[in-house]
Amino acid sequence: MAVLGASSTWWALVQLDRSGLGPPLPYARSPSITHGAVMVFGFMPLFFAGFLFTAGPRWLALPPEPAAPLVAPWVAQAAGWLLWLAGAHAGTGLAAGGLLAELAGLATVTWRFARRVRASRAPDRLHPRAIDYAHAVGVACLLGLLAATLAGADGVALACVLAGLWWFVVPVFLTAADRLIPFFSAEALPSARWPLAQHSLSLLLALSALEGAGAWLDLFAGRGGWLFALGAAEALAAIALLALAFAWGRVKRLSSRLLAMFHAGLLWLGLSFALAAAGHLLPPADGAPVLPLAGLHALTMGCLGSLMLGMVSRISAGHGGRPQVTDDWLWVLFWLLQAATLLRLAATVQPVQALLTAAALLWAGTMLAWGLRHANWYGHPRYERRR
Numbered sequence: 401m402a403v404l405g406a407s408s409t410w411w412a413l414v415q416l417d418r419s420g421l422g423p424p425l426p427y428a429r430s431p432s433i434t435h436g437a438v439m440v441f442g443f444m445p446l447f448f449a450g451f452l453f454t455a456g457p458r459w460l461a462l463p464p465e466p467a468a469p470l471v472a473p474w475v476a477q478a479a480g481w482l483l484w485l486a487g488a489h490a491g492t493g494l495a496a497g498g499l500l501a502e503l504a505g506l507a508t509v510t511w512r513f514a515r516r517v518r519a520s521r522a523p524d525r526l527h528p529r530a531i532d533y534a535h536a537v538g539v540a541c542l543l544g545l546l547a548a549t550l551a552g553a554d555g556v557a558l559a560c561v562l563a564g565l566w567w568f569v570v571p572v573f574l575t576a577a578d579r580l581i582p583f584f585s586a587e588a589l590p591s592a593r594w595p596l597a598q599h600s601l602s603l604l605l606a607l608s609a610l611e612g613a614g615a616w617l618d619l620f621a622g623r624g625g626w627l628f629a630l631g632a633a634e635a636l637a638a639i640a641l642l643a644l645a646f647a648w649g650r651v652k653r654l655s656s657r658l659l660a661m662f663h664a665g666l667l668w669l670g671l672s673f674a675l676a677a678a679g680h681l682l683p684p685a686d687g688a689p690v691l692p693l694a695g696l697h698a699l700t701m702g703c704l705g706s707l708m709l710g711m712v713s714r715i716s717a718g719h720g721g722r723p724q725v726t727d728d729w730l731w732v733l734f735w736l737l738q739a740a741t742l743l744r745l746a747a748t749v750q751p752v753q754a755l756l757t758a759a760a761l762l763w764a765g766t767m768l769a770w771g772l773r774h775a776n777w778y779g780h781p782r783y784e785r786r787r
Contacts, residue, residue, distance in 0.1 A: 401771035401778075403481045404443035410485050411435050412764040415757040426489050430554055434488040434495070436561045439700065441502065441542055442481045444569050445535075446474060447712055449509050451576065452531065454719070456513065459528050459579070460520035470512070476505035492549060499546045506542060510535040530575045530605075538568030559619045565700070566612030571605055573704055577665075580711060607637050607673075631680030634673045634695075641670030657726035661710035661734055668702030668741070671695075694748040701741040701763065709734055709770065716774050719782075729773070736766040 414431050416422025453465040480502030487495025510532075517525060517532045541564035548557035578601050614630050645666045672695045679691030713730055717723065726734075740762035747755035 401443070401774055403438070403446060403478050405768050405771045406482060407435075407438040407442055407485060408760075408764040408767045410488075412757075412760040415753075415760040419753045419757045421757070428491045429488045429495055429549075431488055433554055433557050433561065434485065436558065437545060438481050438484060440561050440565045440569055441506075441538070441545075444573075444704075444708075445506055445509075445538065446477060447708065448531075448535075448572055448576070449474065451580070451715060452509075452513050454715075455580070456516065456528060459522065460516055460525065461522040462516060462520055465512075465516070470509065473505035473508035473512075476501045477509075480505065492552070496546060496549050499542070499549060503539070503542050503546060506535075507539050510539050527575050527579045531572050534568050534571040534575070538564055541568060555619055559615045562615035563612045566608045566615070569704070570608045570611075570699075573707065574601060574604055574608070577662075577707060577711070604637065607633055627680045631677045634677035634680065638670050638674035638677055641666060641673065645670055657731055657734075658710055658714060661706055661726065664734075664738065665703045665707040665710070668698050668706060672698035672703060690748050690751075694745045697741065697744045697748060701737070701744055705737050705741065706734070709737060713770075713774075716777055722777070730770075733766050733770050736762060740766060 413422055414425065414435070417425045449470070453467070453470060457464050480498040480500070483498025483501065484495050485498075487493070487498055513528075513535065514532050517528050520528070541560050544560040545557055545564070548554070548560055610630060610633060614626070617626055645663060675695035675698055676692050677695075679693075679695065682691070709730070710726070713726070740759050743755055743759035743762060747759055
């Protein structure tokens, strides 16, 4: 939550500077790459680690994991990303030092979880193994980002960030959702099922691998015939996901707020592929590939943001002994997140700085309000014991 709040606030300040409404900021490195890297590798892996070492041992039929040995790598990751943000203004040395600390922390967490997976004799280890492999790829992508940062190769750095999104963050998110959302949905509405569990998780993971490869093809091969194949795959995925979302919404009627948040994530996922497909199959307007960029933010802010808000809130309430419902406060934050996503998409299609600034401010305000609420929960005894 600290990394999420800091990175969101920093990006809002950058947009205020660009719009002339905030104090001028000096830049020693590309703020766009700084922003992309911390949004992909920053807070998401820390949220992942939270459930990997709580739910993970239960999935693997192993004893609970002690928390003490994990504190140092987690602190290294959080501190590393704060240094990375400072390095955007102070220089490459500080940014690279932050990445090195983050890399050491993520590699340690990945190694410890891999040991647990190998030690397990549980009959079903599909989900933990997929998450383990994705983390190993994430470490490799982060190592590539560190090398590109030291070399001053911004194009390679961007490709590493996009590969980290598609080969690490998205696979972990989809795999965890496939395992966790049916459990959450059963509590909210016993007859509900997460549609990906029945249909297309494996195909989505394959498409995610293709998207990550596309980042490297775009860097080294430029726009070519491969874009048509990628766009066709994205179009098929969009049709399937939007049809699933429509069918799921009709059957469940969104009677649970938690289910509505998961449903929104599914809708944004389908829309993200639709926008990306349109950008890859249609000629770009004025030479600017705006639709794939819109699709990228529909995925990250809309899909992953909505799922993060619902899943992390539900898990935090469960571990804290609090009522596991989506109350009015969380519901308001969810809709503010949807508004921030729409503003960001509007700023992509119509590049007006005021729209981008408004989206950044709304996102930052939503994440800070959400984070401060949960910061008051974390580290305290379970709520039910204090009453």
